[in-house]
Amino acid sequence: MDDMHKQVVKERGKLYGHPKDSFGRCSAAWHVISECRDAEVRHALYMIWVKICRLVETPDHIDSIIDIAGYAETIKMIHSSRNNNPDNT
Incomplete structure (x- = not known):
């Protein structure tokens, strides 16, 4: 791994903890989210869950x-586009 990648891993580790722990938290609810029949919404839910898992380690991380909120908005956009409501896309 080159120095740039090592630095990214180190910085992420400070924010989100060790990948084993972070990924373990994420996998805990993956099966529940996988029950969502809507593929696009399911993906947004996965992304929201990743951010929630990161907040467990760093609850004041504003970016997460x-x-x-951004991923929740994408769910709204998906539904709006399906309902032909261009105001929310």
Whole structure:
């Protein structure tokens, strides 16, 4: 692994903890989210869950909080586009 990648891993580790722990938290609810029949919404839910898992380690990480809101907005956009409502896309 080159120095740039090592630095990224180190910085992420400070924010989110060891990958084993972070990924373990994420996998705990993956099977529940996988029950969502809507593939696009399911993907957004996975992304929201990743951000929630990161907040467990660093609850004051504003970027993760903002990302959750953004992914929730994408779910709204998906539904709006399906309902031909261009105001919310």
